[in-house]
Amino acid sequence: MTHTAIYVARQHNPWFNLATESWLIEKQELRDTHVLYLWRNSPCIVIGRYQNPWVECNLQAMERDGILLARRLSGGGAVYQDLGNTCFTIISPREQYDKGRNFDIVRKALATCGVTSELSGRNDILVDGRKVSGSAFQLTATRGCHHGTLLIDANLSHIGDYLTPDKQKLEAKGIRSVASRVVNLREIEPSFTHDRFSDAVIEAFRAEYGEEAPVQGLDTAMLEREPLLMETYEKLSADAWRFGTTPQFGHTCSERLPWGRLTFHLDVEKGMIVQVKVFSDALSTDCVELLEQSLPGLPYTVKAVRERVEEVADGLPQELAALVREGAGVLVRDME
Numbered sequence: 001m002t003h004t005a006i007y008v009a010r011q012h013n014p015w016f017n018l019a020t021e022s023w024l025i026e027k028q029e030l031r032d033t034h035v036l037y038l039w040r041n042s043p044c045i046v047i048g049r050y051q052n053p054w055v056e057c058n059l060q061a062m063e064r065d066g067i068l069l070a071r072r073l074s075g076g077g078a079v080y081q082d083l084g085n086t087c088f089t090i091i092s093p094r095e096q097y098d099k100g101r102n103f104d105i106v107r108k109a110l111a112t113c114g115v116t117s118e119l120s121g122r123n124d125i126l127v128d129g130r131k132v133s134g135s136a137f138q139l140t141a142t143r144g145c146h147h148g149t150l151l152i153d154a155n156l157s158h159i160g161d162y163l164t165p166d167k168q169k170l171e172a173k174g175i176r177s178v179a180s181r182v183v184n185l186r187e188i189e190p191s192f193t194h195d196r197f198s199d200a201v202i203e204a205f206r207a208e209y210g211e212e213a214p215v216q217g218l219d220t221a222m223l224e225r226e227p228l229l230m231e232t233y234e235k236l237s238a239d240a241w242r243f244g245t246t247p248q249f250g251h252t253c254s255e256r257l258p259w260g261r262l263t264f265h266l267d268v269e270k271g272m273i274v275q276v277k278v279f280s281d282a283l284s285t286d287c288v289e290l291l292e293q294s295l296p297g298l299p300y301t302v303k304a305v306r307e308r309v310e311e312v313a314d315g316l317p318q319e320l321a322a323l324v325r326e327g328a329g330v331l332v333r334d335m336e
Helices: 014-026 059-065 099-112 157-162 194-209 227-237 285-294 302-314 318-335
Strands: 003-009 033-039 044-047 068-071 079-081 085-093 124-127 130-139 143-151 170-172 215-218 249-257 260-269 272-280
Touching: 003 014, 003 194, 014 033, 014 044, 014 068, 014 085, 014 143, 014 227, 033 194, 059 068, 059 157, 079 085, 079 157, 085 099, 085 194, 099 124, 099 130, 099 143, 099 194, 249 318, 260 318, 272 285, 285 302, 285 318, 302 318
Parallel strands: 003 033, 003 215, 044 068
Antiparallel strands: 033 085, 044 079, 085 143, 124 130, 130 143, 170 249, 249 260, 260 272
């Protein structure tokens, strides 16, 4: 017999919330259960499993403003989230997994809150032609997971601050996000709130499955006692997952300096610089060779490049050291 369970997160750490979602998918006690999980994140960018954060995000601005980067286990595009955005997850036994049924639950909840919506062909929910919700999906051998976001009162100005930077130089492999016209539900229905939607979607979920499952709060203290959840949290919060699983891509930049033009071609794989080729009409071939030889093996970060250049320059004659620092500045400025 199939049962239902309803969970609401009491914390807002995106890595922890994503780990909780994974734990609910894998939890054996829930293998025959339809699960509704509601949660919100502190300001962050969440990217899909196969996306490139350097293409999708303005990482320098995020670091400056304390915006976390999270990578989902599921696919889909990059989204900005804050406490004005509500996440919903519906998990079902695989043989009973039905995306259409899940969308119906969410849209009925929206209707209860006074909002008429429609489903678009890209698995988005639209209101008056503008996107209020996007979804991503994950299938395991025994479970199906439907993960969605709902814009209620998010700071939409931050989408331009932290997403889709002008990085035409990055020749990326993998999935890129597609920009959509978005709108907050509070703009459409001023009385719309997270609590109101949560109540409505819980009742729609109960009505769909005909079972009055209680709402269970999930707090950090309780979840930290779950070894499988904490193992996933450690994985999702680690740089190796957030950056190291990035598809291979190339970075090209060029600038003319007083002593010649430098053009960098970098191959980056799993967040590491694996190959560097520098083209130049400069008379100093030593500078070019040092830059080509010094950068492979570094993390693809401004900090790592700067530190390595300083290490190399410290052991060089003053004139050559100045050329190496100035030459590396071409790359550093383009990465920022």
